[in-house]
Amino acid sequence: MKTIGLVKEPEFETRVCLLPKEASLLIKQLSLEVLIEEGYAKHLGISDSAYVDAGVKMQSRAEVLSTADTLLTINEIEGFTPGEEQRVLIGIFNMLFYPERTEKYLGKNTTVYSLDLLPRTTLAQSMDVLSSMASIAGYRAVLKAAGYYENSFPMFTTAAGTLTPAKVLVLGAGVAGLQAIATARRLGAVVEAFDVRSSTKEEVRSLGAKFVEVEGAQEAKDAGGYAIAQSEEFLKKQKELIHDRARNANIVICTANIPGKKAPLLLAKATVDAMNPGSVIVDMAAEQGGNCEVTEAGKTITYNELTVVGDSHLAREVSQAASQLLSANYFNFLKYLVQSTKEEDLLLDKSRVIGNGVITNPLLTDKPERV
């Protein structure tokens, strides 16, 4: 690994995965050569000269693609076909969900790392693109919802009456969900959250929000592990509860996901129909099928006087911040990769999808068909 190459991302992508600061670190700390396509980050207001100042060589797309032995990218590289030469490709390919994306690399001497597969351990956090993007997306989701919501988020007691605070329901309290909770609370909304993992209960409360849970003895009994052993009755109760809380809410932020699987359906059409006009649903699980039945991935629709945003890439709307974090994540990963000496390295093994043209990741070999 000597020459790192980056080419422009596809049109829809606003983020970049290497900023001048980290580029210069790659060059200085890791003694790598960095080649970048001209005009790479112009849309972010970062000129080519900023990269040149950092020691990067700016070249044409074709040059970069042919010269670099390691390619960094966020999305699949348009017009790139792996050849016979030893190549490393690092990106966020979500191949667990799109197994067809692996095909073109098979048998090609190419090694592919997909950063979304990094284990979610404490050690890997500095390279964890899912965390950093989810975090920004969660923040953005609330701003987005507030933008569509034609009423006020905080309470306003005024001489002309009181505007009630918005009621926000967050489904899924992972990184994105927690950030959404925090942002909505900051804006003065009344926030409730739901998740199947019982450990999130404390986490939700630690942000001052209410955790929605099925009441009664059931809960206590199953506490600690009901994500696994959910009885039929329990599931039904849970569903009713979500229906009920959603009906009451003005904003629903959906973030529930199951890695590599279709996202769980939490807001059935009937529930959406029962919601107040003017309410807003932001479904961040849209790409994985959505938590809401009416979501259309990548689109913002009006359904029944409700606004339903289906967007799994909200971080793209905060492109500066997102690029900053991505750039750090990629740099940390590269550094780890270069400095790794161990034979079997958990982080690398997990994030490697294809090793020299062979699928090495058991997650993909075991169940290649989409679930």
Next chain:
Amino acid sequence: MKTIGLVKEPEFETRVCLLPKEASLLIKQLSLEVLIEEGYAKHLGISDSAYVDAGVKMQSRAEVLSTADTLLTINEIEGFTPGEEQRVLIGIFNMLFYPERTEKYLGKNTTVYSLDLLPRTTLAQSMDVLSSMASIAGYRAVLKAAGYYENSFPMFTTAAGTLTPAKVLVLGAGVAGLQAIATARRLGAVVEAFDVRSSTKEEVRSLGAKFVEVEGAQEAKDAGGYAIAQSEEFLKKQKELIHDRARNANIVICTANIPGKKAPLLLAKATVDAMNPGSVIVDMAAEQGGNCEVTEAGKTITYNELTVVGDSHLAREVSQAASQLLSANYFNFLKYLVQSTKEEDLLLDKSRVIGNGVITNPLLTDKPERV
């Protein structure tokens, strides 16, 4: 005053000035008849039947305009020409700034109240449309800015580095400005504010923000009344200071206004040129000429990699909340008008622009030409 009439607002207006709740109060408490054009608030998700349930008669536009002796509206009514009959027109006409708007009512037996002229006293607050709209607009301005800002508002310390908090500069700390301060602070930004009225200093600090003031002895001497007696040197220093603070800021919210006059110019082109790329300016004084030199009223432009929003009607984007407050304001005003018994009533005298076809408001008679 017996029959109140309302017709649909022009296309660009999203708010309405009477909601079913207050309509019913007008009918029950004040024994008035209320006529409303069909489909009046449909765009807000409020059906005609909701008004009918409140006791309103839904009629065609022509019928309403010909029957009602009192017309409530936000903007000038399209296609309405005052006739010889006794009529009262209540709206928010901003006639101080657009004196030409008075012309068609002169000599016509029409009485026109413009609620923007209500005095800003404690007593009038429940009818004070400027306050309620400014308040919502101030809140919205920050959300809007956050929407355009491609970086994060709050500070985020993450494994991939720290995102610094946005620096927000609020110019003008009236109602809108204070609300903007509060909202930006809630979102975790670092907020500074500037105003010429010295009493705002305490108000700004009471919201936890920093007041930008010219340092040195000058300040202490002039404290308490420098809005009037500003020395040349002082003004220069002040200008430099704003330039300096704006250069440092990521978001500038402009709310400075002088009632009935052109808005003060606070951000010269040179200052805007010096600002960081990616910054956002929201100029709420756009309609009155703007606080920023590059603002274009009613438009959102990109200037030098900066986003400049020129919008004096941000409340329209929070139409539900705005309508709720407006409706209460109009109701309170009508109630006051109906119940008023005094010969000389400060509130009514000040808000009345034209009394039976004659300009009665001294502010307009004294200086009819635009300043």
Next chain:
Amino acid sequence: MNVLVDVGYLIATVSFLGGLKFMSSPKSARLGNSVAAIGMILAVLCTFIALKTQTVPTTNIIVIAVAIVLGTVIGKLMADKVEMTAMPQLISLFNGAGGGCAVLLGVVEAKQQGIGDPNIGMQLLLLLGLVTGAVAASGSAIAYGKLAGKTKDNKGAAVVFGSRILLGLILLLPLLYFVGLLPISFESTAYALAIIALVYGVVFVLPIGGADMPVVISLLNSITGIATALAGFVYGNKAMISGGIFVGAAGILLTLLMCKAMNRSLIKVLAGKFKKTKASADTEVQNIKEITVSETAMQLSFASKIAIIPGYGLAVAQAQHLCGQLQQLLAKRETQVDFIIHPVAGRMPGHMNVLLAEANIDYEHLKEMDEVNSDMAHYDTVLIIGANDVVNPAAENNPDSPIFGMPIVKAYQSKQVVVMKRGMSKGYAGVSNDLFGMDNCSLLFGDAKDSLQNIINQLKLI
């Protein structure tokens, strides 16, 4: 027999001590009172036992018994009947009684002393006891009169000057007597001194402001204690000595503490100098009542339903976090605390919402004005933190006021109102506030942040 008496007195002494000790913690205060009372009963019993060894004429016994029964019964009746607000007077009255007892004792004893051969030490103690008792007696009576509103302040030069002369006389007379320059008997000297001291007590208290009476009562109480101790020396009675000294010493410290709590110096209190309220700058004279932090804390601790009305001053003081803390603290004691938000409180719509949200106060504790206004009488205490215009009853009942017609939070209807502000400056509307002069309203001056912090500190001690 004598042993029993000795032990009894010892136990009485210890129980006074324990009683006082217990009384200084709110939790054990009632126990303390009982302990001290039991000690007192014991002391009296011991006295009777001691008397048994002598032969006391029946008449005397009867007189004693009747007097004790009468005193006890009347004392109990008075204590039962008194209203909460009249308690300070009553304490003053009782203290006066104690002083009266000391004078009479001195007078009678002086007569006895006059008979036997003179013992200068004894005589000195006697005269001292007499004087202190007399000052306490008449001073307490005047203090009672003032508190009951029957006596007016008098700071006339005559009074002040007279008091100096009398004090001089009190010091001079015994001196002259003992060096033998006074050609009258000890008895007469004692009588004269008693009368002078009685008058002195009157002129001593007369110039002192009504608001300072509690301090004065405490001081007089301390003086009674000293008189008691002196009498104790005369009779060689340990219980009297220790009880008297406890009260004397405790009383003096208490007096100083009370001055400190009122932020006054004892000297100024005694000189009758009244603290200038910042109100005095105002042209309109409003009869306002100040309240101390501890009284406020006491009120809050008694209340079971409290309303907090925040205003612009809370924002200025940036005391929202403390406000939240106070609410939590009170909630822990099962006090209901509602926040009533007036629509125009603060300087922008929603100003108070921002503050209270920052302090993490649940929306459920926020009440709207309209919701509670019909119900204000149910609040035991309303705490107004830096609000002014929004609670000004002028908006309801003064048609000339510029804010007439504006809806207000009807704080004035509640049982007790405490207003926290820094001085007497007006609110945004620039009108003076009639609420401040009302009977159920007291003002707690100071920055809201400091005041809240102090209230919280005090509440924590309870």
Next chain:
Amino acid sequence: MNVLVDVGYLIATVSFLGGLKFMSSPKSARLGNSVAAIGMILAVLCTFIALKTQTVPTTNIIVIAVAIVLGTVIGKLMADKVEMTAMPQLISLFNGAGGGCAVLLGVVEAKQQGIGDPNIGMQLLLLLGLVTGAVAASGSAIAYGKLAGKTKDNKGAAVVFGSRILLGLILLLPLLYFVGLLPISFESTAYALAIIALVYGVVFVLPIGGADMPVVISLLNSITGIATALAGFVYGNKAMISGGIFVGAAGILLTLLMCKAMNRSLIKVLAGKFKKTKASADTEVQNIKEITVSETAMQLSFASKIAIIPGYGLAVAQAQHLCGQLQQLLAKRETQVDFIIHPVAGRMPGHMNVLLAEANIDYEHLKEMDEVNSDMAHYDTVLIIGANDVVNPAAENNPDSPIFGMPIVKAYQSKQVVVMKRGMSKGYAGVSNDLFGMDNCSLLFGDAKDSLQNIINQLKLI
């Protein structure tokens, strides 16, 4: 002459009293120490004056003088040389010396007593003094050994059983002697008792855990006080009686207060039952040091540069407002307080930012980990509030740890570390934390909100 001595002793008594009183407020504590010391010098001087009236042989005088000079100089030297952390040992040693003095005194006096005609009261006092002194002396010596790490805990049945038997003997022996059933002289009885009591002191302290030593020292100190008072009775010396009783009574209360502050009962301390830390469930045995709230407050009050490292526990406890209050309080004392935010503290990126912003903590007080990590040694105290993984040095020095390689806040490099957590449960990564076992680290157990509130309360008193 005698009058002078009386007055001197009186003043000494009063100065002990005043000294103790002053010592109980941080502001006047040093003055208190000086006052008590002066009182002590006075008492010694008075004793010499009193001796002057008798004819004391010169040899004796010389012995006395030499002993005093030697003791004083050595005491001063030891006090000067001792390190801060070794102070408790030293106090224990000094206390042992006091106890030793009492035993020797008892032994010698027993000899004298044996000569004259027996006075049962005197003998009883003597024996009591002897026993208490002996227990204090040997107990203190053992306590010293434990604190200095020279003696190990011994809870063996032999020790525990032995201690009961010895106690029985101590009670029995004098009883037997006085009823005349013991066929040995008073002197011998005294010697026997002294030896038994010395042994008892050893077995009394032996089983008690090292962490409980301060409590034990306080108790032994109190016992020395009693021994002193008893000796005072023997010599009819008021200064000794009062000084001894003051110390005895104060010491007992202090012992109880210390137990309370450590959240233990005296009985359990004495039985050598060690509080079960929740750690005990752990298989790995970590040698952790607990710290009390007051010690934490003391550390904070001494420090001039403090770092607070917040973690997930702060969020769980929702103690952010208190955290802000603590910072304000310390800032008022001109202590620099930095918040160090680890990038992955909490459960989501920016978790700590949300908390600290809510508590209104200025961004300028927030430091990034990288910014301060090279500088950690400059912090006098680092307060870790509910953080765990992010300060675990295993990430740096244990290649087998699952978090090896993660950057951490190098809290362990600072002078003192206090970790606030509820028990010994692990952090998110599920690994045990080596920091907790380090020398400069102490753990303050309890919910962060409660602990912070208590620290704040204590700090306010200073």
Next chain:
Amino acid sequence: MEFIHNNLEIIYFVIFCVFIGIEVIANVPAILHTPLMSGANAISGIIMVGAVIMISQVPPTNYVTLALGGIAVFFGALNISGGFFVTGRMLKMFNTKK
């Protein structure tokens, strides 16, 4: 000097009493100032003991003195009983809650 020597006991006694009196009050919360004052006032009623002793020494025929003494005892009793009862009532307020 001689005086001190002779009355050493009583001097210790007085000093201790003063100290205790002060010490007991020193840390009292301001809220208790009034009840405490009231309680102390009641204790100072111990003066009645003096009055009782005095009256018992008066010849029963000396009506004036007897009357004066009687009044003194009455005053003392009033102070004691009123004092304790009123303190009790005041303190009862503290127990209305919790």
Next chain:
Amino acid sequence: MEFIHNNLEIIYFVIFCVFIGIEVIANVPAILHTPLMSGANAISGIIMVGAVIMISQVPPTNYVTLALGGIAVFFGALNISGGFFVTGRMLKMFNTKK
């Protein structure tokens, strides 16, 4: 009983001393526990006075007793001097700030 009567003074004295000892400590902030313990320890060194008195009564030829007494005085002096000095040092820490 007789005993109480005879020693009334001393009983008052003891009770008061105990009370004062306790009272003085009662409200001490926990931070001062250690210095206070140390200070109290120093005060208990007053036992040395006893040792001095004792030694002064010993015949100068009784070497053993004299030696024992000397050691006792030495111990007492050590307790006093060490106690006060170490307390002083400990308390000095409080004044490093403000």
